Amino acid sequence: MGVGAARIPVMSLNVESYVPALPLEEIPDRTAKTVTFGRKKICIVRVDERFHAVDALCTHMGVPLDQGEFNGAELVCPWHAARFCVKTGAKTHGPGFCDLKTYAVRVVNGWVEVNLDGPALNERPAPSRPMAPPPAPSVMTPTSRFRI
Numbered sequence: 001m002g003v004g005a006a007r008i009p010v011m012s013l014n015v016e017s018y019v020p021a022l023p024l025e026e027i028p029d030r031t032a033k034t035v036t037f038g039r040k041k042i043c044i045v046r047v048d049e050r051f052h053a054v055d056a057l058c059t060h061m062g063v064p065l066d067q068g069e070f071n072g073a074e075l076v077c078p079w080h081a082a083r084f085c086v087k088t089g090a091k092t093h094g095p096g097f098c099d100l101k102t103y104a105v106r107v108v109n110g111w112v113e114v115n116l117d118g119p120a121l122n123e124r125p126a127p128s129r130p131m132a133p134p135p136a137p138s139v140m141t142p143t144s145r146f147r148i
């Protein structure tokens with residue numbers, strides 16, 4: 001039996017799927033805008049000519065953060081004043097349960113694009129399961145000997 005060249009199907013592994021979100025002129029510096037992609041709401045923020053994208057719902061009770069304030073660095077929830085850093089998604093104050101998910105952003109042909117399917121920028125790998133400590137050495141106890 002001969003060895004032939006394997007036919008490997010060519011597949012597109014599209015690990016980055018950026019989608020257009022906003023034209024640049026619709027988001028002036030130091031503003032935040034929420035864009036809806038299907039059922040997902042993403043808040044896009046422009047600060048000092050850099051763009052950031054985070055989930056647009058408060059991690060406390062799901063309130064849209066675009067109804068709150070943007071102080072130039074943090075989104076402030078209108079209900080209980082949880083604050084989230086727009087660069088890292090980190091909860092910096094208040095009752096939010098966790099950080100906001102962040103997304104990669106790029107600018108192409110005058111449009112701000114968001115990578116919806118890529119891993120969250122602030123996602124940490126799940127902690128590996130700690131290894132069980134090695135069993136303690138067993139203590140040898142004298143055993144009785146049976147005589148036949």
Ligand code: FES
Binds near residue numbers: 059094
């Ligand atoms: S709903 Fe946002 S802080 Fe409570």
